[in-house]
Amino acid sequence: MGSMETSRRNLLKAGTAAAAAVAAAPLTAQAAVSAENTKFDATYDVVVVGSGFAGMACAYKAAKAGLSVLMIEKMGVFGGNSAICGGNMACPVNPVQKAQGIKDSRELFIKDCLKDGLGINHTELLNVLVDRCNDTVKFVQDCGAEFVPNKMLFEGGHSVPRSYEIKAGSGSGYIVPMYETLSKLKNVKMQSRTKFDDFVMNKDGRVVGVVCREGYRFNRNLASDDVENKTGKRKVYGARRAVMLAAGGFSRDIWFRQVQDPRVVPSTDSTNQPGATAGVLLKALEIGATPLQISWLQFLPYCNPHEDGFGVTVNFTNHACMDLGMVVNKKTGKRFMDEHAGRKIKSDAELEVIGTDKNYPIAICDDAIVHAINPSFVKAPLAAKTVFVAQTLPELADHFGIKKDAFLEEVKRFNGFVKDGEDKDFHRILKFNNGLNISKPPFYGVEVAPKIHHTMGGLLINTKAQVISSKTHQPIPGLYAGGEITGGVHGASRLGTVAVLDALTFGMVAGENIAK
Template sequence: MSKETMSRRDALKLGVVGAGAAMLSAANAMAAAPIEKDVKFDEEYDVIVIGTGFAGLAAAAKAAERGYKVLILEKMGRIGGNSVINGGGMAVPNSTWQKKYGIQDSGELFIADCLKAGLGINHVELLETIVKRAQDALDFSIKCGAKWQDVKPAWFGGHSAPRSLVTDNMSGSGVIKPMHEFVEKLPGCKIMTRTKMDDFVMSNDGTSVVGVTARINYRFDAKLLSDDVENKTGEKKVYKAKKGVVLASGGFSMDKVYRKLQDPRLAEDMDATNHEGATAGALLKAFQIGAFPVHVSWIQQGPWASPDERGFGVAPLLTQQGLFKLGIAVDVRNGKRFMNEMADRKTRADAEYVILREAPKAYPVAIGTYNTFEEQVYPIMEKGITGGVMKKFDTIDALAANYKIPADALKETIKKYNEDAKNGTEDQFKKQSLKDVKGKEAIEMKGPFYAIRLVPKPHHTMGGLQINTKAQVISANTNKPIPGLYAAGEVTGGTHGASRLGTVAVTDCLTFGMIAGENI
């Protein structure tokens, strides 16, 4: 096997499969990547960034603002990866927005929430860095042209306070598009799409990253097992990075082979919320040169997704900022609630799986009325209805009949839920968002009623490369930073522990993308 053709499958055979796997020896790791004396560089830059999501564009912008010549490589035909299709929410603890609307919050409370969702295995120093720089990241997004809704911050699951801002268009594209334009206008910045990073180029002594090999005119093919070797498209190029490389290639929720290796419950035909290019190739290349893997087998599933649409869709917006906050989710077999609809994602997804393991087609149903939706999502309610992912009913009886839910049991569930809300009594699942409802019904019984079927979908890969607070990638061979290699965003691990809180990904990606660009 030549040093330039080690594929993803080869890497897996060598055991680079997760945080607990045996690491390659230093000699084997170096053999997996070309070294400087054996290549001829086609072009030379100060900084090379892999990926054009939140983290990649933030890193490129900060590096370019320092006067560096920056090359940004994107393997897909469009900019943004998962960032451009996400829900556009950004958690900013103790923000100027919260202060404007009189919301009490703190960095300590934010970290406590993250640790609770992450089962306590988060790397706290990374969370502390996010707390320190979250407002900076928000301000930087605004500087780049992002527009955020000037309303009270939204309350997402697992958070102890409303602390999440949402873009005007309720999509990550509200940040990516202006940031893309901002980066393109910076002197010395060059973005290349359909250009896939194939490997790192190491220094002659094998200790530092000095560039990358890549293919231009690359055409991603989701039908191929490996986009490293089986896909032969593109023309090979070699790029030098005098200051270093920032890996911001994202997660691997659409890598049906690698994700199943980490979590065998994730069938290869299972739908996910990610774009089709969210694969593990670049991550595995970093493992091959000795980067430490962290929490790779923890894969988060979104409990707010629906089987009635492909991918991310609109259900996550209509449930998280609509049906979940004041509405309920019920088991269709008995009409009863089975979880805190505002718990963290893992807690809710696990609760849904209890039902689906017993009855695979008994999709739970989220139920609410017009008042349960936040004002921000009113414009997309009709889209959800016309697209078929959300249904509207005049009566509870009609809703129950449609989903074959015992009507009397469902009515009793709603009655008890509304009584607890009216009386200010803690409900059976200790739902934190009900505390502001006292004196009125949470679900208005006059109707109409709205409902969405629920199914968990792979959404965010918690694990990846170990980094420090300067976004430097840590070597398993030396336990020190690998010179010339930085990483930010979902390709890294440790920040979120076992499960990420909603809207913290944007904060994480922008924050550590900025830090990588500032420190490289």
């Protein structure tokens, strides 16, 4: 986690963070290319910009309906952040829950999302997720994605277990089989190193194509959206039905993210892949797309400060230490938050503890917890030496410099809460711990620090995944979007595993509606 120009405590000020900063298009920018004076190099029914969950889902649904599809990806590999994310997927009111007697509902899911989203979520979009989540699960399974059978994860901020665990341990568990499925379809063409540069629009204001560069080489040493990179050969592709935007967020766009939140400086680390920049979003704003909640940036509270980017420790810290274990402040030896709260609550609490002297909190679990979760989660962190293993709790305290006597008493107190099923300090939900506490050696500890993970805002879409114009308040003809490039679903902060559902579902919805 890089240093902040202002105190980390300021990150806790929700009022400041709530400022809805809107990035205006440059006054000199040309709003799209005119179709009247443009010759297309090739024309497809659908052009999809981006190759993550939303892009692949849209491409599949459109292609299965008989449409020709071009999917372009600016990086050298397909998948974007989707390929490297944790990959687990929320699905409220699903058959596994029913079989296990877990009571869930539409209302409870939306209530949970609104709590972490600070009430500014667009509930009409959340309702789409509830209506279609089981269809989304079936869709990815039909493509070859595999979930851990008969298992529901109890993710932070959720009131009940409602998330499927992907067998692969990352989003590659969807991306690889979806890519293989698309590769077999003769009406789908997928191009990497092809960067979107602009829209082509006709005189009626309809998006009818894209300008891009083939053979593009991303340069991660350039700040912002690679604006100085002129590599690649210009191509213009027509889109008879629609252009679908699935270009993701801008967590790696050094200039644009700092414009939205000046407290995020260039050295602030992110879990995202290097190509997560704002170029496509900005071009959509230039043609009148409605910006929504763009200044809200989410931090991921499970990261290790000694790894670059996402690293290999997140799943272990999340599912072992925070779902079932505890987190303490080294200086006090005490817990300081509900470890099962939503991401914003935990990130804010951690940042306050870290302060300016890098007092990284310590996340802890025991051997019984490690064996209760997916044991593979600990293998990579142990190999990377981000997780420390101790045979006794005093040894763990000595290694991390935790205030020992207070820490040992805090572990006893936490274990008592688990036994009684009531957290008297932070009101954490403990009924799904199934008696697991911190008592069976060896014990595991890991330092944690939040990193920028998800840009909450983006383009306004409706329930059909159509992009809404700020000028007409109606859909921009021929333009759809899904996933992290959109806003509104999650509000100020999203619950874990809901982004996978969001991107896959609205990608699927976009493909279906384009095909109608």
